[in-house]
Amino acid sequence: MKKKLLLVGVCGVAVMFLALTCFAEGEKAKEEYAEPSAVKAVGEEQSGTGIKIWVDTGGPVGCSYGTVIYNGAKTAANDLGCEVEFVYSDWSSEKMISNFKTALASNPDGIAIMGHPGDETYAPFIEEAVKKGIVVTCMDTELPKMMNKYQSYGFGYAGTENYAQGRMLGEEAARRFNLGKGDKAFVWGLKGKAVRGLRTVGIIEALQDAGLKVDYLDISPEVDADTALGTPILTGYLASNPDCDLVVMDHGGLTAQLENFLKAAGVKPDEIYGAGFSLSPATASGVRNGYVDLVSEGQPFMQGYFAVIQLVMAKKYGFTGFYIDTGGGFVHKGNIAIVGPLAEKGIR
Numbered sequence: 001m002k003k004k005l006l007l008v009g010v011c012g013v014a015v016m017f018l019a020l021t022c023f024a025e026g027e028k029a030k031e032e033y034a035e036p037s038a039v040k041a042v043g044e045e046q047s048g049t050g051i052k053i054w055v056d057t058g059g060p061v062g063c064s065y066g067t068v069i070y071n072g073a074k075t076a077a078n079d080l081g082c083e084v085e086f087v088y089s090d091w092s093s094e095k096m097i098s099n100f101k102t103a104l105a106s107n108p109d110g111i112a113i114m115g116h117p118g119d120e121t122y123a124p125f126i127e128e129a130v131k132k133g134i135v136v137t138c139m140d141t142e143l144p145k146m147m148n149k150y151q152s153y154g155f156g157y158a159g160t161e162n163y164a165q166g167r168m169l170g171e172e173a174a175r176r177f178n179l180g181k182g183d184k185a186f187v188w189g190l191k192g193k194a195v196r197g198l199r200t201v202g203i204i205e206a207l208q209d210a211g212l213k214v215d216y217l218d219i220s221p222e223v224d225a226d227t228a229l230g231t232p233i234l235t236g237y238l239a240s241n242p243d244c245d246l247v248v249m250d251h252g253g254l255t256a257q258l259e260n261f262l263k264a265a266g267v268k269p270d271e272i273y274g275a276g277f278s279l280s281p282a283t284a285s286g287v288r289n290g291y292v293d294l295v296s297e298g299q300p301f302m303q304g305y306f307a308v309i310q311l312v313m314a315k316k317y318g319f320t321g322f323y324i325d326t327g328g329g330f331v332h333k334g335n336i337a338i339v340g341p342l343a344e345k346g347i348r
Helices: 002-033 037-044 064-080 093-106 119-131 144-153 162-176 195-209 221-225 227-240 252-264 281-288 300-317 336-344
Strands: 052-056 083-087 110-114 135-140 157-159 184-189 213-218 246-249 273-277 294-296 323-325
Touching: 052 064, 052 093, 052 300, 064 083, 064 252, 064 281, 064 300, 083 093, 093 110, 093 119, 110 300, 119 135, 119 144, 135 144, 135 300, 157 300, 162 195, 162 246, 162 273, 162 294, 184 195, 184 227, 195 213, 195 246, 213 227, 221 227, 227 252, 246 252, 252 273, 252 281, 281 336
Parallel strands: 052 083, 052 110, 110 135, 135 157, 157 323, 184 213, 184 246, 246 273, 273 294
Antiparallel strands: none
């Protein structure tokens, strides 16, 4: 019996010793892990402090789509503490290049561009920026060659895959409105604009595959910059084509004007189906009032927001470029009550 008691006592002491040892080692590990230097560095100040960025909003001042890009980029700048200079290009490829040259001359830390001019046009200027240590990233329209070449330098993309987004809108419109052989659609787009034009191509091909006859018109540079100028163009088309069943605006600003266009043409709510891209207060009104029936949303707020994050993360921490598809599905009467108030705030 004494031997057993002695053995139990020894075992108890051993267990207690091991427990105390493990506890001490655990406490030491906690002390060593509590605040690593990297975490301290991130927590001491905003990650974008001292970083200067230029952002091209794409459109003119006050543009419904460009304003949401601005709001997203501005929100990210406030969240990260960086400084942002905004420029406006009237959706002109020439102005986008001119603004990029101006940005280069100011030697910022990063530049967020719209991809409309295309890979070949941008190539020499992006190369110059990279050589100067300026990070470049892209929004709204892809620059696949530039991303392939400079992704390791922080070149990313926030936007949608243009052809796929156009294709999905065309297919959804045909399905939702039960349109097919014998029906007619009018598509107003930008088919001739490099990668940006692929969205228009996707719309047209999807509608044609569904059996519709498609009339297409290219958006002129003047209407691209000032969408209100499109009123007589659409009203004239509808007057000559009273059998039109669907109008599709491959342009956020023209989609925002669609209610005004159709009213000017004497079209009653839901008399002709209207579809387009990018939510705005005016577009939300069109949805509620029966003039805009389907909107494919590329969520430009997130394009501006992620572009600024990309530039700050690449400049400060050396992160490589990321690809974010900001496509947000479809807006229509069934969900406008939820997302409409956000459009009024310039978020959606």
